[in-house]
Amino acid sequence: MVLPFDDAYFMKKALQEAEIAYEKGEVPIGAVIVVQERVIARAHNLTEQLNDVTAHAEMQAITAAANFLGGKYLKDCTLYVTLEPCQMCGGALYWSQISKIVYGARDTQRGYEVMGTTLHPKTKIVGGILENEAADLLKRFFIQKRNLN
Amino acid sequence: MVLPFDDAYFMKKALQEAEIAYEKGEVPIGAVIVVQERVIARAHNLTEQLNDVTAHAEMQAITAAANFLGGKYLKDCTLYVTLEPCQMCGGALYWSQISKIVYGARDTQRGYEVMGTTLHPKTKIVGGILENEAADLLKRFFIQKRNLN
Numbered sequence: 001m002v003l004p005f006d007d008a009y010f011m012k013k014a015l016q017e018a019e020i021a022y023e024k025g026e027v028p029i030g031a032v033i034v035v036q037e038r039v040i041a042r043a044h045n046l047t048e049q050l051n052d053v054t055a056h057a058e059m060q061a062i063t064a065a066a067n068f069l070g071g072k073y074l075k076d077c078t079l080y081v082t083l084e085p086c087q088m089c090g091g092a093l094y095w096s097q098i099s100k101i102v103y104g105a106r107d108t109q110r111g112y113e114v115m116g117t118t119l120h121p122k123t124k125i126v127g128g129i130l131e132n133e134a135a136d137l138l139k140r141f142f143i144q145k146r147n148l149n
Numbered sequence: 150m151v152l153p154f155d156d157a158y159f160m161k162k163a164l165q166e167a168e169i170a171y172e173k174g175e176v177p178i179g180a181v182i183v184v185q186e187r188v189i190a191r192a193h194n195l196t197e198q199l200n201d202v203t204a205h206a207e208m209q210a211i212t213a214a215a216n217f218l219g220g221k222y223l224k225d226c227t228l229y230v231t232l233e234p235c236q237m238c239g240g241a242l243y244w245s246q247i248s249k250i251v252y253g254a255r256d257t258q259r260g261y262e263v264m265g266t267t268l269h270p271k272t273k274i275v276g277g278i279l280e281n282e283a284a285d286l287l288k289r290f291f292i293q294k295r296n297l298n
Contacts, residue, residue: 047221048221051215051216051219051220051221052211052212052215052216052221053211053215053221053222053241053244053245054203054208054211054212054241054244059203062201062202062203063201063203066200066201066202067200067201070200071200072196072197072200072201072202073202086240086244087236087237087239087240087243087266087267088236088237088238088239088240088241088243088244089237089240090236090237090240091235091236091237091238091239091240091264091266092202092203092237094236094237095202095203095235095237096202115240115266115267116265116266116267117236117240117264117265117266118236118264118265
């Protein structure tokens with residue numbers, strides 16, 4: 001059976017957010033948060049525009065989802081993010097008690113896993129969903145940036 | 150020689166912020182960020198009021214300091230915070246490349262150190278400044294909260 005709302009479906013929504021970041025000259029990373037097959041928050045990296053290292057896509061999505069839900073815990077939510085979260089975002093996700101994290105490309109340099117970040121014991125994690133699309137967008141961004149400098 | 154602007158002086162400012170959090174019913178943690186003996190950002194924990202797990206004192210102080218400076222890196226700044234940062238805040242401080250972190254009480258449960266968070270290699274860290282004052286305020290808060298429930 002083909003499910004209409006599978007992980008790839010929502011990861012495409014996160015990739016659309018990453019494309020918006022790309023157009024703004026931001027490192028192209030996007031995220032959405034989903035409850036019961038409904039997107040309740042969408043965000044993309046805004047560290048340059050906001051001059052703020054904390055403005056990662058995941059952080060903004062966590063804040064927006066909690067605002068939507070009216071409570072700070074995201075126990076029944078799934079985060080879709082195009083790149084593996086860093087230790088800051090992993091730490092925020094720990095506090096949120098989110099039920100599931102689905103990421104696209106792995107970050108072998110600054111990802112939560114290589115940095116040894118602890119996720120909440122109740123959080124499931126799945127990596128590698130549409131990883132090529134996410135990684136290609138990042139590569140395209142950094143190649144273009146190098147050529148402009 | 151007694152220095153008028155030593156670590157204890159600025160930690161007292163952070164403790165004043167923690168007291169404001171206490172009065173609001175928030176876990177009493179406060180922070181200030183200092184450049185050249187001048188406070189450029191002050192913040193206290195607002196996770197309850199904002200319904201947001203990311204609203205730790207340090208996160209808000211990082212955002213406010215970057216806003217004040219007009220740039221996202223805090224290379225010449227010192228953060229004073231009454232409790233050892235968690236992995237989320239440690240991760241944010243890593244991205245900020247802050248020059249120095251001074252904390253009060255140690256957090257042996259959820260502190261960045263026990264959680265294995267990596268700070269920036271250029272960041273100096275000092276713990277234990279006015280730790281009893283910071284810890285007493287936290288104890289007072291949790292005792293009062295227990296008695297109210």
